[in-house]
Amino acid sequence: MGTIKKGTTRERNEFVWGWAFIFPTMLGLIILNIIPIFQTIYQSFFKTGDFGKGNIFIGLDNYIKMFGDAEVWQSVINTFKYAIVEVPFSIAIALVLAVLLNRKMMGVSAYRTIFFLPMVAAPAAIAMVWRWLFNSEFGLLNHIFGTNINWISDPAIAVFAIAVIGIWSIIGYNMVLFLAGLQEIPRDYYEAASIDGATGINQFFNITVPLLSPTIFFVTITRVIGGLQVFDLIFMVMDKNNPALYKTQSIVYLFYQNSFVENNKGYGSTIVVLLIAIIMVITVFQMIAQKKWVYYN
Amino acid sequence: MKRRNKILALSLTAAMAVTGLAGCGGSGGSAGGGDPKAGLTVAIWDNGQQKGLQEICNAFTEATGIPAQVQVIEWNSYWTLLEAGASGGDMPDVFWMHSNEAVKYMSNDILLDLTDKVAASTVLEMDKFPEDLKAMYQWEGKTYALPKDMDTIAVWYNKTLFDEAGIPYPDGSWTWDEFYEIAQKLTKDDGSVYGFAANPSNEQDTWMNIVYTMGGCVLNDQGMSGFDDPKTIAAMEFVDKMVHTVMPPASTMSETGTDVLFGSGKVAMITQGSWMVAGFKDNEYIAEHADVARLPKDAATGRSVSLYNGLGWAASKSTKNPEGAYQLIEWFTTKDMQQKQAELGVTMAAYEGVSDQWVNNTDKFNLTPYLEAMDDVVFRPSTKSTLAWWNPMVEELKKPWNGEEDMATACANITAIMNEKIAEEK
Numbered sequence: 001m002g003t004i005k006k007g008t009t010r011e012r013n014e015f016v017w018g019w020a021f022i023f024p025t026m027l028g029l030i031i032l033n034i035i036p037i038f039q040t041i042y043q044s045f046f047k048t049g050d051f052g053k054g055n056i057f058i059g060l061d062n063y064i065k066m067f068g069d070a071e072v073w074q075s076v077i078n079t080f081k082y083a084i085v086e087v088p089f090s091i092a093i094a095l096v097l098a099v100l101l102n103r104k105m106m107g108v109s110a111y112r113t114i115f116f117l118p119m120v121a122a123p124a125a126i127a128m129v130w131r132w133l134f135n136s137e138f139g140l141l142n143h144i145f146g147t148n149i150n151w152i153s154d155p156a157i158a159v160f161a162i163a164v165i166g167i168w169s170i171i172g173y174n175m176v177l178f179l180a181g182l183q184e185i186p187r188d189y190y191e192a193a194s195i196d197g198a199t200g201i202n203q204f205f206n207i208t209v210p211l212l213s214p215t216i217f218f219v220t221i222t223r224v225i226g227g228l229q230v231f232d233l234i235f236m237v238m239d240k241n242n243p244a245l246y247k248t249q250s251i252v253y254l255f256y257q258n259s260f261v262e263n264n265k266g267y268g269s270t271i272v273v274l275l276i277a278i279i280m281v282i283t284v285f286q287m288i289a290q291k292k293w294v295y296y297n
Numbered sequence: 298m299k300r301r302n303k304i305l306a307l308s309l310t311a312a313m314a315v316t317g318l319a320g321c322g323g324s325g326g327s328a329g330g331g332d333p334k335a336g337l338t339v340a341i342w343d344n345g346q347q348k349g350l351q352e353i354c355n356a357f358t359e360a361t362g363i364p365a366q367v368q369v370i371e372w373n374s375y376w377t378l379l380e381a382g383a384s385g386g387d388m389p390d391v392f393w394m395h396s397n398e399a400v401k402y403m404s405n406d407i408l409l410d411l412t413d414k415v416a417a418s419t420v421l422e423m424d425k426f427p428e429d430l431k432a433m434y435q436w437e438g439k440t441y442a443l444p445k446d447m448d449t450i451a452v453w454y455n456k457t458l459f460d461e462a463g464i465p466y467p468d469g470s471w472t473w474d475e476f477y478e479i480a481q482k483l484t485k486d487d488g489s490v491y492g493f494a495a496n497p498s499n500e501q502d503t504w505m506n507i508v509y510t511m512g513g514c515v516l517n518d519q520g521m522s523g524f525d526d527p528k529t530i531a532a533m534e535f536v537d538k539m540v541h542t543v544m545p546p547a548s549t550m551s552e553t554g555t556d557v558l559f560g561s562g563k564v565a566m567i568t569q570g571s572w573m574v575a576g577f578k579d580n581e582y583i584a585e586h587a588d589v590a591r592l593p594k595d596a597a598t599g600r601s602v603s604l605y606n607g608l609g610w611a612a613s614k615s616t617k618n619p620e621g622a623y624q625l626i627e628w629f630t631t632k633d634m635q636q637k638q639a640e641l642g643v644t645m646a647a648y649e650g651v652s653d654q655w656v657n658n659t660d661k662f663n664l665t666p667y668l669e670a671m672d673d674v675v676f677r678p679s680t681k682s683t684l685a686w687w688n689p690m691v692e693e694l695k696k697p698w699n700g701e702e703d704m705a706t707a708c709a710n711i712t713a714i715m716n717e718k719i720a721e722e723k
Contacts, residue, residue, distance in 0.1 A: 050405045051384045137549050137563065153548030240691070241496040241551035243699045260377045262688065263401075 037276070044269035055266070062270035071246070072254060072271060076278070078159055079250040083227035085163035086170070091219055093167065094174030099208060101175070102182045112179070116172035123169065127236030130165045134237070150244075152237055158244035162233050169233075170226075174219050181215030182208070213294045221286055225279055231256060251275045335618040336364035337625055340389035342375040345575030349643035356637075357628045363621045365391070383407045388613035390622045394442045396433050396606055396679045397687065403436035409612035412439045414623050420631050425649045427607070429676040434609040442609030443630045444647035446638065448571045449603040449670035450502050452476075452590045453583075458483055458490060458565040469591035469666055473507065473535065476566075476593040480543035483565040492543035494555040494564040495536075497694035500687075501604050501677055502570045508532040509602040510595045515678040522686075522715035524708045537697050537704040547698040559583070568592060571645050571667045574659070578642065584661045591666040603670035606677035607647050686718040 044062055046055040066072050101111055118126060133140045134151035142148060151161040189207050198206070209216070231252035238245050249257075251271060259268025339354060341347065347369050354365040368389065370378055376398060382388035383402070394402065402408050415421060423431065426444045434442035452467065459466055462483050471479075480492025495503040505515055513529030516522070523529050544550065545558065556573065558564040560583050569577075577583045594601040610629050612622035628634055635648035642658030645667065652671075656664040680686070690711050696702035 050401050051380065051407065053405060131552075135552055137545075137553050137558075138561070150548045150552075153552050239551050239554070241498050241547075241695065241698075243548055243551060243695060260380070262684070263380070 040269045041273055043266055044273050046266045048265040050263065052265075058266070062267050065267065066270050066274065072251075072274070074246060075249050075251050075254045076274075078248055079228055079230065079252075081159045082163050082166065082230050082250060083224060085160055086166040086227045086230075087220065087223045089163075090167045090170045090174055090223060091216065094171045094219075095178055095212075095216070097171065098175045098178035098182060099204060102179055112175075115175055118169045119172045121169075123232045124236055126169055127165065127233050130168075131237045134161055153242050153244050155244040155247035158238070158242075158248045162230075162237060162248065165233050165237070166227070166230065170223070174223070177215055177219055178212065181212045185211045210295050214296055217286075217290050217294045221283060224282060224286070228275065228279055228282075251278075332618055333620050334363060335621065336366065337390040337616075337618060337621055339365055339367045339625070340370055340375070340379070340392040341367060342370055342372040342393065343572065343575075344369050344371075345572075345579070346643045349575075349638065349641035352641060353629065353634055353637055353643075354625070356634075357625055360628075361621070361624060363618070363624070365625055382613075386615055388615060390616040390618065391610060391612050391625050393445065394434060394609040394611040396677055397683045399434055399442065399609065400436065400681050400683075402611070403434070403439075403441045407614055408441040409614050409616065409619055409622060410439050411441060411443065411612070411623060411626065414627075415440055415443070418627060421627060422632060422648075425632070426647050427649075430607040430609075430647060433607075433676075433679070434611070442611035443626055445608040445610050445629060446572075446644040447605055447607045447647045447652070447671075448645060449605050449667050449674060450506050450568055450570050450592060451603070451666040451670060452566055452568050452592055453559060453577070453587050454566045454590060455559070455562060455564075455586050456588055457586045458562065466588065467590040469669070471590075471593045472596045473510065473593045474596055477535075477539060477543070480539065480566060484543045488545075490562070491545045491558075491564050493539055493566050494544050494550055494558050495540070495567070496547075496550050496555060497691045497698050499555060499568075500691065501606060503568045504533070504536045505604050505678070506568065506592055506602060507536055509604065509675045510592070510598065510600055511535070512595070512598050516680065520680065521719055522712045524712040524715065530705055530708045533708055534704050540698055541700065547695070547700075559587070562586065571664075574662070574664065574667075575642055575644070578659050578661060587662065589662050589664060589666045591669050600673055601670070602673050602675055604677050605671070605674040680719055681722045682718070685721070686715040689714045689718070 043055075045057060045059060047058050047061075048055050097115060101108055101115075131152070132138070136142060136148065136150045136153065139151070141151065149157075152158045185208065189211070190203055193203050193207060229252055230250045234248060234250055234253050235256065238248055242248075252275065255268045255271045255275070257268075258271060259265045339350070341350065347367050351367045354367055358364050379388065379392065383405075388407075394408075415423065421443075423443075427447065430444045430447065431440075434440065434444070454467060456466065464479055464482060467476075467479070476493075483490060483492040485491075508515060508523075508529050511528055511532035513526050513532045514523035515529070517526065524533075540547070545564065550558065555564065555567050556569065556576075559567045560577075560580050562582065577587070592601050592603055610626045612619065612626060616622045629638075630648075632648055632651065635646040636651040636654055638644065639646045639651050639653075639655035640658060642655065645652040645655045652668055656668055658664075693707050693711050693714065697704045697707045
């Protein structure tokens with residue numbers, strides 16, 4: 001009797017304290033994320049007035065306009081091009097680096113710090129530096145290679161040049177997550193595999209990758225979402241006179257242009273609702289697909 | 298002991314929740330009366346003017362005891378932040394207003410109404426300011442901003458490159474055809490130097506001046522698009538010819554910016570507004586190699602038209618110190634401070650006659666052409682909702698600039714877009 005009562009008090013305690021500890025985060029999420037999501041969806045049915053005054057309900061007009069708007073679909077293509085380059089490369093490179101840095105060697109923390117540094121720098125500063133590296137006239141890249149490539153103003157390649165900046169800035173973060181995941185893999189597996197004569201590459205594909213798959217899955221999900229939301233790099237690197245802008249602007253960039261520059265918040269909201277829908281569909285597919293390749297111990 | 302720990306943890310949790318909230322709350326609107334000694338924040342977008350304006354603000358603080366701090370927010374973010382502030386109730390107290398955006402702010406009751414205070418003022422001489430400029434910042438009979446400055450456009454040329462090519466410096470009597478010939482001579486075949494540079498977004502400071510000089514217009518007498526006027530089209534075709542023969546590739550100009558290309562000796566001439574002087578003065582290369590000439594004339598019309606515009610000083614309706622905000626605006630608008638603004642080289646003054654001082658603010662360049670340009674000026678075109686057609690207009694011009702479309706087609710498209718957007722305003 002006594003023990004049961006004690007157990008329930010403890011359970012109740014855990015329940016109360018559990019909620020108390022996640023309460024600040026929940027509150028932040030609700031106020032800063034969840035309520036705005038519904039407000040945005042609501043706003044997408046309006047022709048908005050200046051400073052949020054005088055909104056007129058127009059039903060699905062914004063959506064009808066969007067489905068016929070070539071600029072929106074071009075931005076969807078641009079965003080996918082960016083994500084398709086950024087996500088796999090940033091994950092693959094970070095994974096290899098994490099494996100190489102997950103051992104005892106001289107200056108390992110120095111290397112880890114160096115690769116993580118881009119994560120500490122402000123995205124706007126990173127973009128400004130890369131903008132000058134890529135500059136066709138005075139840029140370091142063209143200077144070193146002796147080329148004359150319009151990295152960021154040739155519509156065919158500009159979006160990939162921006163993806164390179166994205167890869168460079170995110171590698172360190174992915175690497176740290178992978179390093180954390182690698183610590184969980186018991187040494188014994190590798191020892192056993194070595195005795196059986198498996199090479200390093202065999203071990204990587206048959207031990208490291210499967211056992212790291214929950215981390216890889218997490219990184220993939222968050223990177224796909226992050227990649228589809230790309231904005232700051234494009235905003236900082238691409239001037240509005242840039243001839244490649246049309247083939248580079250992402251969905252969020254277009255949302256920013258419509259909402260804050262042209263002051264059409266209703267249409268901007270509609271564009272961002274499309275992005276939410278795209279991200280949700282892709283994430284659902286990833287959750288289904290994980291059953292095929294992610295191993296939880 | 299254990300209990301104390303729990304209380305501690307709980308209060309920490311509560312503290313986190315509270316600080317989390319405070320971050321997004323910000324300071325709300327203000328109380329009715331306000332605090333007549335409260336400090337003022339002054340928002341501007343031009344780095345080059347900060348130092349001079351802060352000096353004028355310091356003099357204001359000395360005279361009135363009200364602190365005033367000048368903050369620079371870069372042009373692209375300025376309007377986003379100002380609008381967010383206007384919607385959320387947390388705006389700077391005193392700030393610059395521009396003709397592109399003025400109507401939106403005035404018609405939505407965001408700005409402090411200055412009408413009665415200006416009428417009652419004993420120090421302001423409003424008849425000394427240009428009519429167009431005053432009218433720009435009035436809405437339905439009320440005044441919401443007072444003129445800060447005036448700007449005109451002139452040609453900047455690289456003396457060293459002129460010397461190398463053996464071309465005499467321009468004295469301002471040239472025509473656009475002569476300008477084009479000179480630009481051709483300055484353009485080197487190997488692409489190391491180009492005669493001239495302009496982006497589609499160099500509207501006010503470049504191509505619109507050519508349009509008005511050649512007898513065209515951006516907005517016609519009926520307030521609709523002037524891009525179907527044959528003279529406008531002819532002028533734009535002249536611009537197009539220059540883009541493709543004497544300017545760097547459009548991609549280079551967009552990546553680097555025409556002022557940077559000029560400041561690195563890559564381009565021999567650009568046209569720029571008087572607001573750039575403060576920045577150019579501090580650029581070592583430009584200070585050493587460049588000088589200023591008046592915009593060329595058109596051979597047929599004989600005119601050399603410069604666009605002009607002027608900013609206004611406005612205050613937020615929700616400021617904590619409306620009386621102080623007005624006093625600061627009045628301070629900026631008095632003859633003495635207009636003259637001081639000119640002397641310090643911040644910009645030309647809006648007040649009639651004191652800009653002579655501005656010409657003498659530096660001995661590095663001859664700034665007289667900017668003053669001479671005042672002889673024949675056209676006010677920067679604007680409608681009730683200027684940006685609605687202005688941005689698509691610039692966007693469309695990127696196509697002929699990149700050689701994707703001929704200029705006549707672009708002009709036809711711009712006419713259609715502008716007329717559609719202007720019709721929506723009514």
